[in-house]
Amino acid sequence: MGEAKKAKAQIDLGPLPELIGYVLRRAQLAAFQDFFAAFAAFDIRPAQFSVLTVIERNPGLTQSQVAAALGIKRTNFVGLLDTLESRGLAERRPAVRDRRSYALHLTAKGAALMRKLKPVLKAHESRMVARVGADGRERLVALLRAVAEGTPKASKAARSRRAGSAAT
Amino acid sequence: MGEAKKAKAQIDLGPLPELIGYVLRRAQLAAFQDFFAAFAAFDIRPAQFSVLTVIERNPGLTQSQVAAALGIKRTNFVGLLDTLESRGLAERRPAVRDRRSYALHLTAKGAALMRKLKPVLKAHESRMVARVGADGRERLVALLRAVAEGTPKASKAARSRRAGSAAT
Numbered sequence: 001m002g003e004a005k006k007a008k009a010q011i012d013l014g015p016l017p018e019l020i021g022y023v024l025r026r027a028q029l030a031a032f033q034d035f036f037a038a039f040a041a042f043d044i045r046p047a048q049f050s051v052l053t054v055i056e057r058n059p060g061l062t063q064s065q066v067a068a069a070l071g072i073k074r075t076n077f078v079g080l081l082d083t084l085e086s087r088g089l090a091e092r093r094p095a096v097r098d099r100r101s102y103a104l105h106l107t108a109k110g111a112a113l114m115r116k117l118k119p120v121l122k123a124h125e126s127r128m129v130a131r132v133g134a135d136g137r138e139r140l141v142a143l144l145r146a147v148a149e150g151t152p153k154a155s156k157a158a159r160s161r162r163a164g165s166a167a168t
Numbered sequence: 169m170g171e172a173k174k175a176k177a178q179i180d181l182g183p184l185p186e187l188i189g190y191v192l193r194r195a196q197l198a199a200f201q202d203f204f205a206a207f208a209a210f211d212i213r214p215a216q217f218s219v220l221t222v223i224e225r226n227p228g229l230t231q232s233q234v235a236a237a238l239g240i241k242r243t244n245f246v247g248l249l250d251t252l253e254s255r256g257l258a259e260r261r262p263a264v265r266d267r268r269s270y271a272l273h274l275t276a277k278g279a280a281l282m283r284k285l286k287p288v289l290k291a292h293e294s295r296m297v298a299r300v301g302a303d304g305r306e307r308l309v310a311l312l313r314a315v316a317e318g319t320p321k322a323s324k325a326a327r328s329r330r331a332g333s334a335a336t
Binding site: 021023026030128143145151152 | 180186188192194198214221222224239293296297304307308315319320321
């Protein structure tokens with residue numbers, strides 16, 4: 001292990017440590033590692049937690065709505081929901097307006113699990129915030145949203161300028 | 169599409185948009201999406217690019233060393249390298265010191281590909297930087313490193329204080 005660590009320090013990663021995508025991926029994996037460890041006892045993975053959260057807060061949504069809100073591909077979403085359903089945590093009910101689609105709901109067991117997970121989530125998030133500080137957290141979330149949104153900053157500024165001149 | 173967008177805006181994501189792990193994942197997927205599109209013509213995915221970069225910069229490393237440097241699990245790494253080798257981009261040669269392990273090298277074809285990819289990478293990174301601005305990029309990378317490192321900020325500060333008081 002000592003030798004592996006030494007070797008690691010001497011390895012030239014070239015441009016990687018400065019690339020936004022690379023550093024994002026390393027940070028995301030580190031955050032998920034903490035999540036996995038914290039939620040392992042409940043056998044809940046990050047995407048499953050997100051889906052349960054959206055169903056809990058918005059009972060009756062269709063599969064497409066939940067998948068779109070979370071940016072999960074439809075094919076992945078179906079498998080994910082199958083698992084939650086077979087574990088008795090969520091269920092598909094025929095939608096009232098459109099009998100061809102399903103409305104998603106938590107089961108009583110799913111709702112009970114979500115209550116149990118709240119302190120686990122809180123502790124996980126506290127550990128994440130501890131890594132960057134409270135101020136760092138705010139800045140980080142804002143920057144990450146800008147990356148996720150994908151709108152170039154320059155054109156946002158240009159849009160505000162246009163909006164400003166239109167208002168005058 | 170208009171209706172899907174409207175519905176999306178009304179969906180309550182609860183605590184998700186404030187969770188570091190969730191926002192990290194959304195940003196990482198967005199960054200990778202840009203990478204996929206840019207590198208699709210070369211059939212190169214982010215992890216493959218990282219491995220080729222490390223082999224290019226450090227010819228002769230073992231599989232374990234490259235995998236450890238990039239934080240890739242050994243099982244995933246073997247498949248990844250098999251693909252690069254079958255495409256004639258990288259090769260395993262018996263290591264000089266330890267005949268049981270392999271030293272990794274780019275082939276001439278792999279080296280030529282890396283030269284072709286440099287402007288593609290540069291353009292991809294420019295689009296990422298455009299989303300947060302040059303200052304934002306620096307702050308983002310520093311914050312992401314802190315998340316990836318996983319050391320609580322408080323204990324870092326405590327360490328500096330201890331180091332400071334030891335020096336006085």
